[in-house]
Amino acid sequence: MTIAKELRGYFLSHRTITNELINKIDKEHYNYQPTETSMSAQKLVLHMLTSFYSITSAAAKQQPKQLHDATETDLNLSELAKTYTEETLTLLDSISDEGFSEIIDLSDTMGMKIPAKAVIHAAIDHEINHKGNLFIYVREMGHTDLPMFVFKG
Amino acid sequence: MTIAKELRGYFLSHRTITNELINKIDKEHYNYQPTETSMSAQKLVLHMLTSFYSITSAAAKQQPKQLHDATETDLNLSELAKTYTEETLTLLDSISDEGFSEIIDLSDTMGMKIPAKAVIHAAIDHEINHKGNLFIYVREMGHTDLPMFVFKG
Numbered sequence: 001m002t003i004a005k006e007l008r009g010y011f012l013s014h015r016t017i018t019n020e021l022i023n024k025i026d027k028e029h030y031n032y033q034p035t036e037t038s039m040s041a042q043k044l045v046l047h048m049l050t051s052f053y054s055i056t057s058a059a060a061k062q063q064p065k066q067l068h069d070a071t072e073t074d075l076n077l078s079e080l081a082k083t084y085t086e087e088t089l090t091l092l093d094s095i096s097d098e099g100f101s102e103i104i105d106l107s108d109t110m111g112m113k114i115p116a117k118a119v120i121h122a123a124i125d126h127e128i129n130h131k132g133n134l135f136i137y138v139r140e141m142g143h144t145d146l147p148m149f150v151f152k153g
Numbered sequence: 154m155t156i157a158k159e160l161r162g163y164f165l166s167h168r169t170i171t172n173e174l175i176n177k178i179d180k181e182h183y184n185y186q187p188t189e190t191s192m193s194a195q196k197l198v199l200h201m202l203t204s205f206y207s208i209t210s211a212a213a214k215q216q217p218k219q220l221h222d223a224t225e226t227d228l229n230l231s232e233l234a235k236t237y238t239e240e241t242l243t244l245l246d247s248i249s250d251e252g253f254s255e256i257i258d259l260s261d262t263m264g265m266k267i268p269a270k271a272v273i274h275a276a277i278d279h280e281i282n283h284k285g286n287l288f289i290y291v292r293e294m295g296h297t298d299l300p301m302f303v304f305k306g
Contacts, residue, residue, distance in 0.1 A: 034187070034289050034292065034293055035292050035293055037292065037297045038289070038292060111305075125167075125281055125302075125303065126302070128278055128281040128282050128285065129281050129282075129284065129285040129288075129302040129303075130285060131282065131285060132281065132282040132283060132284060132285015132286045132287075132288070133285045133286070133288060133289055134285075135282075135285070135286060136187050136191070136286055136289040136290075137289075139187065139188050139190065139191060140187055140188055144190045149278075149279070149282040150278065150282075152264075
């Protein structure tokens with residue numbers, strides 16, 4: 001199995017659950033915050049989607065595309081989740097096994113230089129952390145029928 | 154570097170933060186729940202500490218020790234966090250590089266048979282997920298000065 005295929009499966013075992021949670025968020029809850037100092041649900045979701053995509057574009061040594069208009073106020077988070085997930089998978093699939101060994105310079109954003117494979121692993125840890133946040137947001141919105149934290153397809 | 158030493162560092166990069174969050178929880182908040190259907194803070198913390206320890210004991214092919222009395226009602230979560238973390242590290246350190254390749258049968262608990270190294274990785278994902286929950290609990294208790302989700306020592 002290629003490294004891209006292995007990481008695709010690992011990424012999707014978490015992103016599938018992220019997207020399932022996002023799909024439970026009604027528009028009226030996009031501005032929901034657990035506390036005054038918390039990110040809103042919309043901000044948290046956008047942070048998860050855009051940071052994974054942007055980190056993967058760095059690992060793939062490609063310029064990220066502009067996938068949504070940051071000035072747009074009427075966003076559809078479920079549609080954005082679908083778009084960002086597909087575009088992230090396209091980038092992942094474009095990285096060869098050799099490419100995953102190349103050192104990526106993330107000094108500016110994450111303060112480290114690590115191999116592309118480790119970059120994706122760090123992005124998945126970041127996704128799991130914020131998905132852990134999102135579970136509480138969605139439960140506080142009134143949902144009690146929630147999935148396991150990892151998808152076993 | 155041995156696999157045990159590598160996994161020790163990876164585990165601690167998250168457990169250090171878990172313990173920092175646990176240390177912020179006052180006794181009066183041990184029963185705090187974000188919603189009626191959520192685990193209490195105490196139950197969540199005990200779940201994190203005991204499940205990591207018990208999964209690591211399976212990976213190490215050792216019987217877990219009884220580290221606290223489950224019937225005790227007046228627990229000190231910070232002390233338990235210290236004990237469970239130390240005992241988990243002792244187990245991790247006991248596994249040889251060859252041991253990390255051995256297949257561990259977790260059919261009963263996690264429905265899979267995977268190498269010991271993958272068992273520890275799954276336990277770390279589980280820790281990150283619940284630490285993501287715990288961040289929201291602790292913020293809702295009134296704390297706003299919170300650490301990054303991963304410790305870079």
